[in-house]
Amino acid sequence: MKYSYIAKAALRQIASGFKIPYMVMFETTLMCNMFCEYCMFGVEGKYNDLTTRGQRERIFKRLDEFAELGVFAFSFSGGEPLLNPNTSDYIAYAKDKGFWTSMPTNGLLIRKFADGVAKLDMLEVSIDCLDEKQFAKRRGIDGLPVIIKNLEYVLTKRKPFTTQINAAVNMENLNDLPGLAEFCKARNLVLHPEAVHNVMRGGEMLPDSELHGEQIDIVERALRDLRSRYPKNVRFYSHYYDFYRKGGFGPQFPCRHPSKLISMKPDGSIHLPCAFKTLFQSQAPVREIFAHPAVKKIIAQEATLWDFCKGCKIGCPYEVSAFTNSPKLAVESALNFLRM
Ligand SMILES: C[S@@+](CC[C@H](N)C(=O)[O-])C[C@H]1O[C@@H](n2cnc3c(N)ncnc32)[C@H](O)[C@@H]1O
Ligand code: SF4
Numbered sequence: 174m175k176y177s178y179i180a181k182a183a184l185r186q187i188a189s190g191f192k193i194p195y196m197v198m199f200e201t202t203l204m205c206n207m208f209c210e211y212c213m214f215g216v217e218g219k220y221n222d223l224t225t226r227g228q229r230e231r232i233f234k235r236l237d238e239f240a241e242l243g244v245f246a247f248s249f250s251g252g253e254p255l256l257n258p259n260t261s262d263y264i265a266y267a268k269d270k271g272f273w274t275s276m277p278t279n280g281l282l283i284r285k286f287a288d289g290v291a292k293l294d295m296l297e298v299s300i301d302c303l304d305e306k307q308f309a310k311r312r313g314i315d316g317l318p319v320i321i322k323n324l325e326y327v328l329t330k331r332k333p334f335t336t337q338i339n340a341a342v343n344m345e346n347l348n349d350l351p352g353l354a355e356f357c358k359a360r361n362l363v364l365h366p367e368a369v370h371n372v373m374r375g376g377e378m379l380p381d382s383e384l385h386g387e388q389i390d391i392v393e394r395a396l397r398d399l400r401s402r403y404p405k406n407v408r409f410y411s412h413y414y415d416f417y418r419k420g421g422f423g424p425q426f427p428c429r430h431p432s433k434l435i436s437m438k439p440d441g442s443i444h445l446p447c448a449f450k451t452l453f454q455s456q457a458p459v460r461e462i463f464a465h466p467a468v469k470k471i472i473a474q475e476a477t478l479w480d481f482c483k484g485c486k487i488g489c490p491y492e493v494s495a496f497t498n499s500p501k502l503a504v505e506s507a508l509n510f511l512r513m
């Protein structure tokens with residue numbers, strides 16, 4: 174992140190009346206080398222995209238366009254983002270532009286790409302328990318020892334509190350969280366627990382894996398308790414559990430993914446309304462896309478959403494929507510981010 178770039182982007186946002194997107198989620202690949210039981214990508218071979226080949230120049234050009242537009246933050250995601258051999262180069266380019274950069278990863282390849290990973294403003298490694306057997310059951314491969322070894326290596330290249338452990342939480346691993354919080358405290362890491370929720374892709378869903386009824390209260394209570402015991406190390410949005418209980422996005426809490434969070438696919442195409450459902454896609458320059466009547470119509474619809482949104486509680490769109498929907502949540506998000 175470059176402060177000069179962030180200041181320039183802020184001026185562009187102000188000039189537009191905060192009408193332009195402020196973050197990009199780039200799915201560098203839809204492939205994955207893990208098979209997590211709660212994730213769509215875990216269905217083996219389902220997302221075998223080859224679209225990562227030969228796209229380098231197009232992605233660099235997109236990064237130039239996003240910088241010119243005034244986007245603040247750039248997230249590399251997937252699938253497993255490091256399965257795209259170009260990801261390290263994209264991180265370096267995005268950092269050079271001045272974006273605030275982040276990347277969730279399963280950690281299997283972070284040692285191989287340690288120099289690229291070291292450049293991220295926030296590295297997020299997904300570890301949802303410290304018991305090897307349970308990890309293998311939840312994440313589909315017996316990979317915990319190698320991931321922890323990789324993490325220890327990468328931490329030698331990173332500043333305190335710039336690495337986050339993402340833990341997908343349900344009733345099965347709730348009791349593992351205090352151990353994970355201790356693990357984070359000992360290494361100056363941030364623990365970000367997120368309740369498991371159903372994720373839809375193009376209208377398809379895995380069998381229901383959500384929390385229901387009392388389970389939501391139990392998880393929320395346990396997380397609040399954990400945060401009060403580890404205030405420097407545990408971060409999550411308290412309001413998320415209220416949102417979860419009420420069934421996720423809807424007219425009372427619209428999803429701002431279409432207008433605020435740009436979804437870019439491995440081939441550089443931009444998809445709307447979101448990364449999980451495509452009603453419009455294009456390889457045109459980003460300014461042209463956001464001036465297109467079909468895109469304006471989609472954005473106008475975000476206040477009421479679509480039938481396929483019913484029950485959606487996905488974390489990344491929730492975070493950008495929290496900023497936009499409520500000044501109080503925006504302040505809470507900022508404090509959360511700063512772990513205050
Ligand atoms: C989709 S993954 C992509 C990046 C990378 N493969 C990883 O596992 O970190 C992004 C994050 O979403 C989390 N995740 C996946 N499915 C989830 C679900 N159904 N509920 C909550 N979190 C989930 C993962 O644990 C990970 O932290
Ligand atoms: S959570 Fe990440 S590592 Fe697990 S299957 Fe999904 S994309 Fe792969």
Ligand code: SF4
Pocket residue numbers: 422428429430431446447448449450478479481482485486487490
């Ligand atoms: S609520 Fe948002 S992220 Fe979820 S399906 Fe609808 S547009 Fe996509």
